[in-house]
Amino acid sequence: MSDIEMIRAARARIAGNLRRTPLLSAPALDAIAGRRVLLKAECLQVTGSFKARGGWSAVSAIAPEVRARGVIAFSSGNHAQGVAHAAREHGVPAVILMPQDAPKAKIDGTRALGAEVVLFDRERDDRDAMGAALAEERGLTLIKPFDDALVVAGQGTLGLELAEQANEHGVTSAEVLVCCGGGGLSSGVALALEAEAPGLRVRTCEPEGFDDVARSLAAGEIRRNDRLSGSICDAIVTPQPGNLTFPILRRLCGPGLAVSEDEVLRAMALAFRHLRVVIEPGGAVSLAAALFRPEALTGETAIAVATGGNVDAALYARALSTLE
Amino acid sequence: MSDIEMIRAARARIAGNLRRTPLLSAPALDAIAGRRVLLKAECLQVTGSFKARGGWSAVSAIAPEVRARGVIAFSSGNHAQGVAHAAREHGVPAVILMPQDAPKAKIDGTRALGAEVVLFDRERDDRDAMGAALAEERGLTLIKPFDDALVVAGQGTLGLELAEQANEHGVTSAEVLVCCGGGGLSSGVALALEAEAPGLRVRTCEPEGFDDVARSLAAGEIRRNDRLSGSICDAIVTPQPGNLTFPILRRLCGPGLAVSEDEVLRAMALAFRHLRVVIEPGGAVSLAAALFRPEALTGETAIAVATGGNVDAALYARALSTLE
Structure with missing residues (x-):
């Protein structure tokens, strides 16, 4: 089980290897929101997402003689790059299983980080069996995307940074809105804030129609999404909250929020x-x-x-078209 | 004349009011360039450009009883927002003269910062006479865009930050590429680096066809641009280097560089x-x-x-279309 000591230990392993991402703001956004809005720009993290934190935390914690054989992950996107980056920096091999219809930019990006990308057919292949066979054959360690205590601890390092930055900005009380898929980041940040900034409370955010976490929080028990495709927010669409993450979310987070795709596109454009x-x-x-x-x-x-x-250029251009 | 002591004094006035912008990098960019590339992301500065530094430096240095009457600037873009921001934060009025064909987003952005925007017709109106009359009538202090020692000192604070950040990244020797219009930023950064990081040398960068600074550096004396419109890089197109800035550039900078518009669009897309x-x-x-x-x-x-x-969304979308 993750706890604040694991998060602090992850931060010590990460120190000097990843970025402290900035906290940004703009008067125009405050005016739209009707309150002060601060943005933790984790999109500026190495590999372009917070997944670099969890990847580093997990890879750096493996015993060196085991780690030397390599790591393996399943991902069509950000987790792939986070694990590939950590493996490369530790000088060990990474194998990433990606669906063959994943965006070319993400496949190329993962390969550019030195990972061996193994493509599978979503319809024909048994991804889990392929991964298990590869892991067995080569002695690879599996890095799960969110339901893993070391991964949650790594994502929680964002919460430690945020506690410091909120303090620097004179903020002692606020709601912290976190994009939520399986809950690895939300639960890690919630644990960090509980210890370091108890006036800050996590609220999970999801796309409408894929709000398994909000419904699970409301029900007090895990609920599943009816469907797993058809969202532009594919990076955070997961079947259900994790078994490890959900109890943390239930204990520490406020009610979940859900927004429409149009609102997501407009937010992207306003951040631009x-x-x-x-x-x-x-x-x-x-x-x-x-x-x-x-x-x-x-x-x-x-x-x-x-x-x-x-994000792909075509989808980004679509977001920009929402500007006046 | 600007010097390192003026830059240090500007930094003390700016401290806590503007951002320390991050130094970013990506392996894919290093691979394209064939060397390590670090990007000082000053686009993340308050108001979206380094002009917030010079504006703050100048406005904060005016005697309070004079400053209270207000400030005035001519600008179609970033300098307008830099001065407007500094004036608002000091609680004094700002009048900005903008051409009536300036992009609506920039006019709106300047107004959103609380400035009074006075529009003029580039063909019919005498901008300087309009500004002089307004300044005289209201007792406003003119903030020039680059050929002013306090403005140069403010821009130089970026150089002090960069010297620290280069050191943190273990870089003691490098060329520092600076987008150059009138030379306020380039000269301020060059002065700061001369004092704090003498292994770092400024190289000015301009669009092809508007490379007055590169030609002036090559000639050893000020050269003018033949034309002043028709560049997508309008923010850095000026008639010629400043009388105050050019001697600094000539003493401290290496040969100027010029790039094509297509290369600029591709660089924007790769940064995306x-x-x-x-x-x-x-x-x-x-x-x-x-x-x-x-x-x-x-x-x-x-x-x-x-x-x-x-940058306007349409032009940005055009840049993104250069990606594969």
């Missing part, structure tokens, strides 16, 4: 214009909630975590 | 994909030089200053 950072759809759900769900929030300040910035 | 920051054309000239002029550079590391990020 007023903050000059590139946010991917799954990473802009939090900013969309800060801007367009004022009635669901409380307090003078909302902190939105922009979790990633890996 | 690999660094997730939005850079405007005039702010991407430096990154374009780092990526596409390897033969004109020396050493293992190039540091490119991305000076601004205020």
